[in-house]
Amino acid sequence: MKNIVILISGRGSNMQAIVSAAIPNVRIAAVLSNRADAAGLAWAAERGIATESLNHKDFDSRFAFDTAMMEKIDAYAPDLVVLAGFMRILTPQFCAHYEGRLINIHPSLLPSFTGLHTHERAIEAGCRVAGCSIHFVTAELDCGPIIAQGVVPVLDGDNADTLAARVLAVEHKLFPQAVADFAAGRLKIEGNRVINQQRNAAGDQNLLA
Structure with a gap:
């Protein structure tokens, strides 16, 4: 079983498509967002999927936000991290951390x-x-x-x-x-x-x- 963490910033229609596909041997471990009001978080929570948000405006640098986001993501031991309308430019450190298991x-x-x-x-x-x-x-x-x-x-x-x-x-x-x-x-x-x-x-x- 592969753990998947999905990142969104809005309604997450692609996240919904992935969840609804019920892919064999895939567990949607969590849906995370940089916006607490992202509509996709409520949709995922209604289906029993763990959700979390982290406001990028609370951090003084892109690196600080990405570091905090990596800590949240890694708590779910992801085999794959999926960017499904995650409207953030990621730091090289974030990209390197998930090299080969981060798709957009x-x-x-x-x-x-x-x-x-x-x-x-x-x-x-x-x-x-x-x-x-x-x-x-x-x-x-x-x-x-x-x-x-x-x-x-x-x-x-x-x-x-x-x-x-x-x-x-x-x-x-x-x-x-x-x-x-x-x-x-x-x-x-x-x-x-x-x-x-x-x-x-x-x-x-x-x-x-």
Whole structure:
């Protein structure tokens, strides 16, 4: 059984997708947030999952907050830490502490459009497709080895909200599968590339919606 700790900052829709997937051999040990009013905390608590919050504004540095957050996370002995809409830039020390067991979902087809406002930027750039990427987290923002990507078309007349909704539906399918692949030991990092041993044998299974 793999212990998973999920970090959120808001409603945690991807966290909800992971929990609802009831992944075999996965135990959601806790859901943590940097905001006590994050709606996802109440959702998780209603389902009997341990929840905690730690306000980053109470700390005088990013390093101090990350250190305190690591103490809370480590109390649950996580095999994997999942960033599901955790809106904090992490320190190199945090990333190194969870190297190889820290994953994030980003709403673009990396390496394009790292950072914020991804959907607006994809539309402004004239992209015909957009999507999301799940990746291992490194100290360099949104640049870790990519686990999986999901692709959606950018339609004529799309705005950031309509495109975001289409991408989010793919995120909710892709993220639980990535957690399942990690828990089953199917993911292997080779340099800056992730090899999914079972899926590569069966052919590419990235999502096109």
